[in-house]
Amino acid sequence: KAGRNVNGHITMRHQGGGHKQHYRIVDFRRDKDGISAKVERLEYDPNRSANLALLCYADGERRYIIAAKGLAAGTQLLSGAEAPIKPGNTLPLRNIPVGTTVHCVEMQPGKGAQLARAAGASVQLLAREGSYAQVRLRSGEIRKVHVDCRATIGEVGNEEHSLESIGKAGRVRWRGVRPTVRGVAMNPIDHPHGGGEGKTAAGQDP
Known part of the structure; x- marks a missing residue:
């Protein structure tokens, strides 16, 4: 069962069950430079x-x-320093105009994208000084990143993900999230709020 440690005790509540998932290996490095790629299809993950x-590259690799945001089947993409500035293309920060909105930003050159990967996420390239660039994250935090780090132009698609109605409790269970039981509904042994006849106020430690 999920959320248990080596002794079988729950260390992370509300985990377990859920539908079986296959992990998709995602290319966060985008290191096939100069080889054009065509978007074959968009998929759910x-x-x-x-x-x-x-992506299907010109040499046949997928x-x-x-x-x-804005990608569709048939779109042509390119990565590398020479790539044009259009959504989905990946370039080093040194080759991206200041003020551009980007996503999937590396924090160390060649390590692969770590910033702004969730649906609708983006960061803005604010400035470049010497070998470092400044990017503003969605939280308002400003980070310094090396100019050889890569970023992808545009913002992540599926931006209405946060507005999606889950619809029923079962869909949360499909995602592997178990119910949250209120402390007041438990027995005294299980929670400081537990026990009592009817609804009683939580006792305060003096």
Whole structure:
């Protein structure tokens, strides 16, 4: 069962069950430079809020990437320093104009994207000074990132993910989330709020 440690004790509540999922290997490095790729199709991914785009490169290789907003089947993409500035293309920060909205930003050159990967996420390139660039995250935090780190133009697609109505309790269970029991509904042994006849106020430790 999920959420248990080596002794079988629950260490993380509300985990378990859920539908079986296959993990999709996503290309966060985008290191096939200079080889054009065509978006074959957009796919759902149960492992993340964003959708995936399946790319077919000119040499026949296929890779998944995080689908940028505005991508559709048939879109041509390119990565590398020479790539044009259009959504879905990946370039080093040194080659991206200041003020551009980007996503899937690396924090160390060559490590793969770590920032702004969720549905609807984006960061803004604010400035470049020497070998570092400044990016503003959605939280308002401003981070310094090396200019050789790569970023993808545009923002992540599926931006209405947060507005989606789950509809029923069962859909939460499909995602592997178990119910949250209120402390007041428990016995005294299980919770400080537990026990009592009827509804009683929580006792305060003096």
